[in-house]
Amino acid sequence: MSQPEAFGRYRVMRRLGSGSFATVWLAQDDLLNYPVAIKVLAENWAHQMDIQHRFLEEARILRQTDSTWLVAVHDVDVLPDGRPYMVMTYADQGSVADLIHRGQLPLDEALRLLTEIGQGITVLHNHGTIHRDIKPSNVLLQSSPVGQRVLVADLGFAKSIDEASGFTAAAGTPGYMSPEQSMPGGDLDVRSDVYSLGAVAYELITGRPPSRPPVRIAPGRIRPGLPPALDELILSALSVDRESRPADAKTFTDRVRAIRMSSDLPQDIPWWQRYRMPWPRAGALTAVCGLLALGLTTSLGVPGVSLSTVRYADQELRVDVPTAWAREFHTDQEARPAAAEAGAGPGLLVATGADEWHNTDVPSYGVYATVVPGAPDLRNVADTDPCPKPPEERMVDTPHWEGGLWEWPDCNGGAFTAAAVHPPGTPRTVYLEIRQPDYRPDLVDKIIAGVRLR
Numbered sequence: 001m002s003q004p005e006a007f008g009r010y011r012v013m014r015r016l017g018s019g020s021f022a023t024v025w026l027a028q029d030d031l032l033n034y035p036v037a038i039k040v041l042a043e044n045w046a047h048q049m050d051i052q053h054r055f056l057e058e059a060r061i062l063r064q065t066d067s068t069w070l071v072a073v074h075d076v077d078v079l080p081d082g083r084p085y086m087v088m089t090y091a092d093q094g095s096v097a098d099l100i101h102r103g104q105l106p107l108d109e110a111l112r113l114l115t116e117i118g119q120g121i122t123v124l125h126n127h128g129t130i131h132r133d134i135k136p137s138n139v140l141l142q143s144s145p146v147g148q149r150v151l152v153a154d155l156g157f158a159k160s161i162d163e164a165s166g167f168t169a170a171a172g173t174p175g176y177m178s179p180e181q182s183m184p185g186g187d188l189d190v191r192s193d194v195y196s197l198g199a200v201a202y203e204l205i206t207g208r209p210p211s212r213p214p215v216r217i218a219p220g221r222i223r224p225g226l227p228p229a230l231d232e233l234i235l236s237a238l239s240v241d242r243e244s245r246p247a248d249a250k251t252f253t254d255r256v257r258a259i260r261m262s263s264d265l266p267q268d269i270p271w272w273q274r275y276r277m278p279w280p281r282a283g284a285l286t287a288v289c290g291l292l293a294l295g296l297t298t299s300l301g302v303p304g305v306s307l308s309t310v311r312y313a314d315q316e317l318r319v320d321v322p323t324a325w326a327r328e329f330h331t332d333q334e335a336r337p338a339a340a341e342a343g344a345g346p347g348l349l350v351a352t353g354a355d356e357w358h359n360t361d362v363p364s365y366g367v368y369a370t371v372v373p374g375a376p377d378l379r380n381v382a383d384t385d386p387c388p389k390p391p392e393e394r395m396v397d398t399p400h401w402e403g404g405l406w407e408w409p410d411c412n413g414g415a416f417t418a419a420a421v422h423p424p425g426t427p428r429t430v431y432l433e434i435r436q437p438d439y440r441p442d443l444v445d446k447i448i449a450g451v452r453l454r
């Protein structure tokens, strides 16, 4: 296909690739000065109503879900010759398939990617949609201020959960699709996507997709030294009997996250040796040197993000903070009213802007931590509505920390987390607030794992 000059106001730069139904182009939005990816339905399909309907349905689902973990659709239109096109976020770092082909991924990175893919599929399941074609080439990567972000793409086979429980034509990609998907008329539910998540997990960890079902070779036999819980989780997701799989993407993802946070995860090549992070921004390191000179502790590298350890002697508290956020700090920052009422003293704030901390309408990224007596429930410590929309709740249950956290993945253009965690059996709680430019639950988990109370 020859390269067109433009689609509407979008100037075409080059072809990104073609799939069975469409071609995707990199284009420039000259008005907003931003690159976009434009997917155009192929000419031979453009006049088939069912294919056109599916194409628009994909665009609608992506528009309605509007999630950090899914490719976003900004617009749709029709070319003069009748071919519809959708304008999407440009994923500038290729796909997870490309990444796997480059060589074995460090385990921590494989699990980080898996968690983010699981988050994307969870958003779809919550929306009432089954993806039906999860595979590494349909998971794209985009650079973000905190590293690399996963964008689940290609919902060309997606189906609403209600429709999928009736008659469904066979669809998916062999090697990744569940046994029930290969049976025409098979009655599907979200557990088909759980099977595909298991297949993607298998490939992320071993470098190769699983055999056809039933899968009998555990990933640990190909890559020795994996935590047994990871082998069990992946094999259970790949069960032929869907009753034996995790119930949905969220259950699967929560288990991956718990395994990633457990202290016995073998450490292999740190991923920061393979990928350069776009930070630190100018000024951040100077600020950290300032902190060190004031008696706070050393900085260290942690896979994925450069973290600095900051100690608050008054509260015998140590927190790891992304170095790029360590521009300003306070050791006397007032807790929010709910935490203060629960007995929190002044806390430690390390952030890009201390004055803006309590106003989530104004960007400021960093970590706030303070100690609260006893082991109060999160409800008694955190404010219920620092951000619009209700929070997503998740439990923390690791050898070092127990408790819960509330997350607002989309809080006025950033993400906000409030957590109340305490060491098992210890009546002292750490109340934390984390504000990020992009929602990265793996970073939240790292920060919590790095907290120490003396």
Ligand SMILES: Nc1ncnc2c1ncn2[C@@H]1O[C@H](COP(=O)(O)OP(=O)(O)OP(=O)(O)O)[C@@H](O)[C@H]1O
Residues within 6 Å of the ligand: 016, 017, 018, 019, 020, 021, 022, 023, 024, 037, 039, 071, 088, 089, 090, 091, 092, 094, 095, 137, 138, 140, 153, 154, 156
């Ligand atoms: N938003 C995007 N940003 C960057 N590249 C993209 C984007 N969307 C798709 N691509 C790339 O364009 C190519 C075609 O994508 P498309 O989704 O049409 O098909 P596919 O997934 O390769 O194949 P099929 O639809 O047959 O499974 C792929 O190489 C894909 O990685």
